[in-house]
Amino acid sequence: MKKCPPNYKLNNVCNPNLYKDIFPYDEIPKISFDKIQLPMDLPEKIYITDTTFRDGQQSMPPYTTKQIIKIFDYLHQLDNDSGIIKQTEFFLYTEKDRKAAQICMERGYEFPEVTSWIRANKEDFKLVKEMGIKETGMLMSCSDYHIFKKLKMTRQEAMDMYLDIVREVLNNGIHPRCHLEDITRADFYGFVVPFVNKLMELSNQANIPIKIRVCDTLGLGVPYSGVELPRSVQKLIYGLRNICGVPSNCIEWHGHNDFYNVVNNSTTAWLYGADSVNTSFLGIGERTGNCPLEAMVFEYAQLKGNTKNMNLHVITELTEYFKREIKYDVPTRTPFVGKEFNATRAGIHADGILKDEEIYNAFDTNKILGKPIVIAVNQYSGHAGIAAWINTYYRLKDDEKIDKKDKRINEIKLWVDEQYKIGRTTIIGNNELELLVSKLIPEVMKKKEERAS
Incomplete structure (x- = not known):
């Protein structure tokens, strides 16, 4: 870094220094390098x-x-x-x-x-x-x-x-x-x-x-x-x-x-x-x-x-x-605060979450932020995505979890496929999936009721 005298004096210029070589205004600002490296010095307390x-x-x-x-x-x-x-x-x-x-x-x-x-x-x-x-x-x-x-x-x-x-x-x-x-x-x-x-x-x-x-x-x-x-x-x-x-x-x-x-x-x-x-x-x-x-x-x-x-x-x-x-609109994918910052729609990601949520979640968002993983179901979710939605939405643990190969998951998958065949463009709502689960997998709803009581 350029050495300066300890008592460096004010340069009271007559004309402003606007750094027009870096900030030309009619172009995007430039980044100029002098290649001088400086040592890091993180304070003990920040x-x-x-x-x-x-x-x-x-x-x-x-x-x-x-x-x-x-x-x-x-x-x-x-x-x-x-x-x-x-x-x-x-x-x-x-x-x-x-x-x-x-x-x-x-x-x-x-x-x-x-x-x-x-x-x-x-x-x-x-x-x-x-x-x-x-x-x-x-x-x-x-x-x-x-x-x-x-x-x-x-x-x-x-x-x-x-x-x-x-x-x-x-x-x-x-x-x-x-x-x-x-x-x-x-x-x-x-x-x-x-x-x-x-x-x-x-x-x-x-x-x-x-x-x-x-x-x-x-x-x-x-x-x-x-x-x-x-x-x-x-x-x-x-x-x-x-x-x-x-x-x-x-x-x-x-x-x-x-x-x-x-x-x-x-x-x-x-x-x-x-x-x-x-x-x-x-x-x-x-x-x-x-x-x-x-x-x-x-x-x-x-x-x-x-x-x-x-x-x-x-x-x-x-x-x-x-x-x-305050009626402030927080973009849904904003890190840490967005409604869907830890959401997944891709079936291959959901399949990983079914095996172990650490695969596609960087930290325990539920423990640290009170925000469990969100699984959204659409035409790309597949059997894994639907099973992952059920397991995360109903907070199923270990042996309670529904496997993606469960025949009832396939019935839900066929219903989802039919929705998009007839022209649907939005994700499947939680309320719609709840109705299907209550009809086809009633033991899941029973576990939810037991936890609520």
Whole structure:
């Protein structure tokens, strides 16, 4: 990685650096490689933070106060005092949001901690002081696209404005979280490094930690090794730690999914030294969305080999709440939360599940998420698919299971074949199959009734 002097100075350019060789606008963005490899450095402790009530809420009809509080309770239950889901952030601009934040604070939960988000100005900061919130995020756009085109400022003017509000926050004993918006299009050495160096100086003087949220606003970050700045997730995190001296526990990654990299980028941020990744439940957020909280729960589990005492069944419960109360349409094949994420229709897959469900199920979805394997019956299911549907739908164990060679399975198969011969295009409904099973395999229905009683 390029070596920079410890006191790297702000490059207060007259004209913006828009990296048009990488972002030509009339073409798809380019990935440029310098082939420099960096060492991984996964922190001993890593965390998930949440923006469901901020970035998530601004991309859909606003939640009611009641809904915010209920979701907050679910997040607490999911964390289950593991301390992994560390914080969640709130807007403070409306009476509704302030009331919700206040009630959530009064819950007294340690996790997730209630934090806020404001624009980098003193008027917004008054809201934080009034609420008594201990940490606030502040929007600090850092690319020349934003500094020159949106703020209509020079780099020096933008930096001075940001540092001014940070001093105000520190003087009030509140922890600043600086959201470096659009960092994956920013001049890292010409603006980000000198700015963050100033922030670290202020942090040391006040003896108050200043967090850096690394915001991949357009999802342009790239997780691969050997990629050049500003798109390299590895180099952004490595540079903040090793050039600016930001400790891991003060670096947080915030990504978007515009180029389908949001989960990989978040995991890469962890692997290269950020201790927190910012998420929203179901990935709801601006445009293509944020990193799904539930995805990072599973990334955490794979990296650390455990989930501590998180209660992952709550993921399923909260998904059902979103569908039922918020009328949010969760695509059926979405990993971990979709109704059919662990469903199979192919007869050859169903045959494998009949022998041992581990063949076509990566983990015990029923035990971990409360979501048993789903078998859908259609024209391709065959005898194996029908038998697998019966065995999974009625939770049959060992000797109770119906074999695919059972003659009664063949009768059901003939009925299914006839449905598609006459032009049916939809899957066979569970209610239809139940009627056939009750007629042809009554002992299965008897076992179901015995379990219910």
